[in-house]
Amino acid sequence: AVCPSPSVFVGFAGGGGGSGRWRWGGAAAPNFKRVSLELGGKNPNIVFADCPYEDTLQTALLSSFSNQGEICLCGPRILIERPLYETFRDDFVERTRGLAVGDPRDTGNRLGAVVSEAHMDKILSYVELAREEGGRVLCGGQRVRVNGRCKDGWFVAPTVIEGLSPDCRTNQEEIFGPVVTLLPFDSDDEAVDQANGTPYGLAAMVWTDNLGRAHRVAERLHAGIIWINCWMLRDLRTPFGGMKQSGVGREGGFEALRFFTEPKNVCIKM
Incomplete structure (x- = not known):
């Protein structure tokens, strides 16, 4: 019109x-x-072993689950250099489990409801798809029921999945919810290939203390905005x-x- x-x-x-x-x-x-x-997009969050660890971990949590993951600039694909993979995975899952879901008026809660029942069903259907594609759900993956004024709300537990191939549907299609996948990589080239290996190219994050590497990787990424050791900073x-x-x-x-x-x-x- x-x-x-x-x-x-x-x-x-x-x-x-x-x-x-x-x-x-x-x-x-x-x-x-x-x-x-x-x-929108399927933005990669690339974590190198020489990253500023605490900042990386905390910001990855924010870039995964802020606004229930319903931000086009969220980073639902976390690519982790293999020497750091298990440590990062375990710490990330532990902190994800600590995120409270419920009434947004309660300052202790970190995630509210998603936008609609239909969207909640879509998000949960992708969790089931991930299982069918061989993924392992490390935490979350289900609807959350709450009491009080939001008892009929469409809440989804923050979800972390590993064991999926980079080219599976779960890693290729935009879910737009509190669902992230973890993928290991062994080299800069592999990280760039995985990061660029979707139909999307909105944003990307790179975490490393090596400024030369940061510039080299950023130059090769197919994304309109690239954050180095940060997220959502924009002039x-x-x-x-x-x-x-x-x-x-x-x-x-x-x-x-x-x-x-x-x-x-x-x-x-x-």
Whole structure:
């Protein structure tokens, strides 16, 4: 309804790949409208053995389960260098089990309800799919029932899964919920291949104390925004947007100015 309107020259939308491709892209293209789309992702969180460990562990917890994982910039695929894998896995699972789920008005809770019953069912269906694909659920994986005013809420326990192949559906498709997978890697090349091995390219995180490695890996990652030893730090003057099926276009700073304005050539003879 918006794109075909002659009074609309450009459009921006955020959402899933299907809605972006068919609803916005399909409506904009026949009408020669510019459109900028942010369409989510399957962001990798790459943890090298020389990472700043405590910051990495705590921030990985936040980037996995903030807002119940319903943030397009969350990192649901945690890639861990093999020498650190078991230690990180055990500590991460222990802290995940300590996250309280329930009424968001209770300051002791860290996760609230997901957006709808249908979305809860989708999330739980992916947990079952992960089991079918050979994954092992280390914690979570079920609906959480609470008492009080939120007793009918759609709560899902924060879930950690290991043992899946990088190319399985659970690691390829956006779940958009409190579900993360753990994958080991043995080299920089393998980490980059796994990180880039999805249809998405919105964001990525790299954790290492080796600045040279950080630059080399970041250069090779197919992602619109890359955080080194941090997450969700952003200056609104810098470009933001994704690659591949994570969208087209950029917002922020001069990129937004270029997108939402049209250059003109005005010639005057005096």
